[in-house]
Every structure is written in C-alpha cells, then in structure tokens.
Amino acid sequence: AQTVTQSQPEMSVQEAETVTLSCTYDTSESDYYLFWYKQPPSRQMILVIRQEAYKQQNATENRFSVNFQKAAKSFSLKISDSQLGDAAMYFCAYQNNDMRFGAGTRLTVKP
C-alpha cells in the first residue's frame, strides 16, 4: 500500500522568509502524481502545486516550488517570501488509483 509521510507536524516561518515542508512516500509504482494541498481554517482544500512523476523538472507556481527526488521518494514544498495568508495546514498527497494523504503540517507565519 502506498503511504505518505509528513514528518513535521508543525512549522513556523517569519513573514517574507522561506520555509520548506517535507514529504516522503512509499510506492512500487513508477507512474503517479504528487500534490500539495493547503487547508486554511475555512477547511476548504486548495490545490497548491502538482508534479507528474515522469517529469524530472520540478514544478513551480509563483512563490511555491517543489523539490522532487523520485529515487528517494521525496517531495518537499518550498514557500518563498512567506505571507500571512500562507498560514494553513499543508497536505502532501500521492495519486495513483486513488489519492492518499499525509498527516499534514501546520504552518504558522509570524509577522
């Protein structure tokens, strides 16, 4: 079974600084997709970024970028120039047949 591990239950970053959230996963598949979702206090899950496993190039969306290491089964999210609105729970997710989520990392942004 595929599992997703987020080893950081909580992270904190100063406004305008950079923070990296970690995610590892376990799979025997070679073709899959990885996602980072953000869940603010409103509980609405918002897609942050996605990565196709067959692509070597790391995905980037504005201030959000990933470091995808397929051999190491690692998929970290880097948030640059952190803003107060980035404060939320961040979930790493693996998708093959269905979607599996990590336990989440609660990010606090300090002004």
Add this chain to the structure above:
Amino acid sequence: KAGVTQTPRYLIKTRGQQVTLSCSPISGHRSVSWYQQTPGQGLQFLFEYFSETQRNKGNFPGRFSGRQFSNSRSEMNVSTLELGDSALYLCASSTLPGQQETQYFGPGTRLLVL
C-alpha cells in the same frame, strides 16, 4: 466556473440514524471522490464515482455507500451512525478519473454524531 458545492454544510445526528450528503461537481467534471477527515485518522479515501459507476472504494464498512447521478452529482449515505463517524466529509471532482487528473475540493460537510 462555480466550484464544487456540498450540502448541507453542517449536520447533527444521533447514533443509529442515517445521513445523506450531497456533492455537485464543477461543471463538466464527471468524476467525484469522497473523503473523510478526522483528527485521529486524517484524510481517508472513501470512494470514487465516474459515469454513475463506483470505480474505487476505500477501506470503510458497508454502512458507507454512495451513488452518482446522470448529471454527475453524487450522494453519499451513512447508515446506522456511530459516534466515530463524526468528521468532515470532503467531496472532490475532476474531469475524468485517473491519476493524471487534478481533484478540486468542495468546502466539506461537517457531521456531528451525538
């Protein structure tokens, strides 16, 4: 485009009752997936529907069921509610099923079982 909508947003039931939750996908999306989110178990996949057929099912008891209508709207039903069924139930839609499709989530239905 309107996003995924879920009704009701909040629900209080008592043990033994049954409940039906509704999800309307983004226009043009034909695949709907359901997830249960609890503090203890996190986000867990319940099932996925496409073209009115269940494609995948997570590891949940038979009390949890769902269906999809011809307009792609989906409902999930939980019978004989237990206290442990208290959770946020999230629905997500995508254009098609499959690993390459990004899922977009609704705001969720918060169910409290007393």
